[in-house]
Amino acid sequence: MIEFYNVSLSYNGKRILNNITFRILKGEFVYLIGASGAGKSSILRMIYFDDFPDSGTVIANQFSSAKITAKEIPYVRRSLGVIFQDFKLLPDRNVFDNIAFSMRVTGVKPKEIRKKVLRMIAELGLGPKRNHLPLELSGGEQQKVAIARALVNNPFILLADEPTGNLDPVASMEILEILQRINSRGTAVLMATHNYGLIKKYPHRTMKLENGELVEQ
């Protein structure tokens, strides 16, 4: 599913990731931890090809960072579900349309979209907020919309970047339950998080970034 071979990454000449190699298999659930600025989001960014390694290769869903073309990138991204750390909601669309957008992109029939989006909204308890714009949502509600958008397409792989940072413990556990469930249906999950409590409660393989190196725990 996802493979990193000797991946290094620098910004402005400062090396963030140093020769990182790992592999996430179909259906795996993996935590990615590490201090602020360790490079967790950077690893995720390379998986959805918004960033490219300085050296080494990233392979996501059969596509290699060395060979992928600009035309192919949108199609890889559709097969991934990404929960962005800063949500990245479209500010001019309401909750329904934000979630629906990632399905519309793939050309799903409107009826099908409606059905699935409404189910997702219900599952995350966003029902009363259906027509709110992102600005009219609380932080946690925005985060839930971001989660819903990532999940609605039934992705092969879910990349979750700090998905519970704005959620209360109860909501966080609910989200983890959802992630567990979709994982059990075969979706691989890579989740960057600072919430060690959750890791303890839902233990899975955990990778830790430290000084640009990856340590399995």
Add this chain to the structure above:
Amino acid sequence: MIEFYNVSLSYNGKRILNNITFRILKGEFVYLIGASGAGKSSILRMIYFDDFPDSGTVIANQFSSAKITAKEIPYVRRSLGVIFQDFKLLPDRNVFDNIAFSMRVTGVKPKEIRKKVLRMIAELGLGPKRNHLPLELSGGEQQKVAIARALVNNPFILLADEPTGNLDPVASMEILEILQRINSRGTAVLMATHNYGLIKKYPHRTMKLENGELVEQ
């Protein structure tokens, strides 16, 4: 310092806060907890007069929501330090300038600004990121900048909205230590958070929002 008298707030006819009354004294440290969408951020917003109650009165730093004029608002805001849940950094300014901005606004001398901002940057470990734009920072780093900006003016009151949502446990504890320290120097702190672990570790008066009502715990 801060007083809420029978404050009610609705959005689109839906009541979020229902007759809330409380008071935060000089030098107090208060946690504000509650589920996602309970109204924590809304309470803070009314304190910095970005929102006004439908009924009841909010008093912050002697200014009352009933009487404050548009001209006075900037001056109240300067006496508060606000850590926004979504950071609200200026996207076109680097770390230094973002932190300095809230001092420049008050007309402090450039030399003084430089000294204090650099001290703040060092204290939060943002030294190497001094010249980064917000987009070139990790989530946690952005959060630290938001914290630094709120603290640099030595505010009378600090309003912290989920200030550790993007920080690892170690960094979170460091931030709490900083908040404790400035609190002990007389700054009142009102912190909205979901991190019950922190509350346990640094216990203080805790207010919980539930169904629009405030419950002291």
Add this chain to the structure above:
Amino acid sequence: MSLLFSIGEGIRGMGKARLAMTLSVSSMILTLLLLGSYLIFALNLNQWITDLREKVEIEVFMEPEARQTSIAQVKQALEKQPEIETVQYVSKADAAKRFEEEFGQNIYDILESNPLPPSFIVQLKEPYRSSKKIMELAAGWKNLPEVDEVVYQKMLLAALENYIRWIQLGAVAAGLFITIISISLIYNTIRLTVYARKDMIYIMRLVGATERFIKRPFLVEGLIQGLIAAVFASLIVFYGVKIVKTFIYPYITMDNRIYVGMLLFAVGIGFVSAGLSVRKYLRIV
């Protein structure tokens, strides 16, 4: 269906960015008004020039004592000529009248007989009103019986032709200039409205939208902006022309193709500008 969706998205996008759209469409209207006014000006200038050239006349002077048969013969010859629009005969008596107008003296006060020759005033059809053609014709007419001289306002005509050439050159230059300015202004404006939404374009890309999917609503938007602007500009021009015609200058000429031109121009530039503007934000790292 996907196209319908793009149209829907385009319209929704305009609704969401209402202020930007209002500014952009109103700038387009202003630009179109500029262009439309220029076109009307050019049209009327052309009309004026045509009217002016109508005043170019050739005088064919007969011998002072030419016989009536010769005069009739010359008249017939002139009228047969396909280049000629009108022929007007000026008798000796008419000439005497002209003399009095010109020199303030009745010729019969000075002389007992009228020495002035009869003549024909000839006006050519539009395409033949050039110095070159006139010179050619004049040479032929000189050989007609008892024709003494063929006179025309050589200087005036030359001056006119000279001026007209300058004026037309100036008008074409102004037209080009205004067109280029219009295109650039509309492009800049639309580009700014797209620029204000560059973050949204980035988010769409991150969620897996293809270039085409992102681009299309913007193209639709550019097209609709052009359409709206053209309609408003046409209405303003229409009533503007009406007002000018009624209260100021009743001879104003208008051509409906100007409306069509504005529409095609606006829609075309709107579409192309939107396309070019979005492209800049679609380039994947």
Add this chain to the structure above:
Amino acid sequence: MSLLFSIGEGIRGMGKARLAMTLSVSSMILTLLLLGSYLIFALNLNQWITDLREKVEIEVFMEPEARQTSIAQVKQALEKQPEIETVQYVSKADAAKRFEEEFGQNIYDILESNPLPPSFIVQLKEPYRSSKKIMELAAGWKNLPEVDEVVYQKMLLAALENYIRWIQLGAVAAGLFITIISISLIYNTIRLTVYARKDMIYIMRLVGATERFIKRPFLVEGLIQGLIAAVFASLIVFYGVKIVKTFIYPYITMDNRIYVGMLLFAVGIGFVSAGLSVRKYLRIV
């Protein structure tokens, strides 16, 4: 010091929003070019009209056999008149030449003596070249000794005055129109550049910036944009005029006040537009 800071902030703001600034300044340049071209056109039109009116002449015809003393007397009288620019004497011989040019006949071929009168061709100074003034003067000159008639191109003059009035009216209308369009276009453009930064303005307000503090850098920015645009537009106009003068139309008139005008216009509109545009985002809930 705070002002210096604002200037610094204005410049930095422009640096950060480089694309928006480039688009905005280039739209301003285009608009200024439009305005500048119009001003140059108006200036030259005015020059042409002045030149044309210079061609208005009055002919004072003497009696055909007027005495030399009368002629000298009339000449003196005319030359004394303060309204007169030049007086040119046309003798009987000159008149004969004109006759031949006009009617294609040598007058001595027809008659043994020359019946044509001597005359004066009078040109008035610029401010007196109106039908009204001419009529007034003509009435007086008629009473001079042995003056037969005072003739001038009544029709031409009337036509000219009529046309000139229309042309001037048209030019003023066009000027107003272009000015309004220019102002609106620049306002719209600057408003769009501010619109793109409305979130930043909101953040600044949240952090405790006063209206003035937020507004000032935008004002500085508007001012600088106007300045840069005016400089570029002036350079283009300067070289444009030079090229036209060299290669196309050597008589082109230019006035340095046009540069000053463009500068003041651009800086003024830039400043005011920026101020108005920011204000919309400063309104506190």
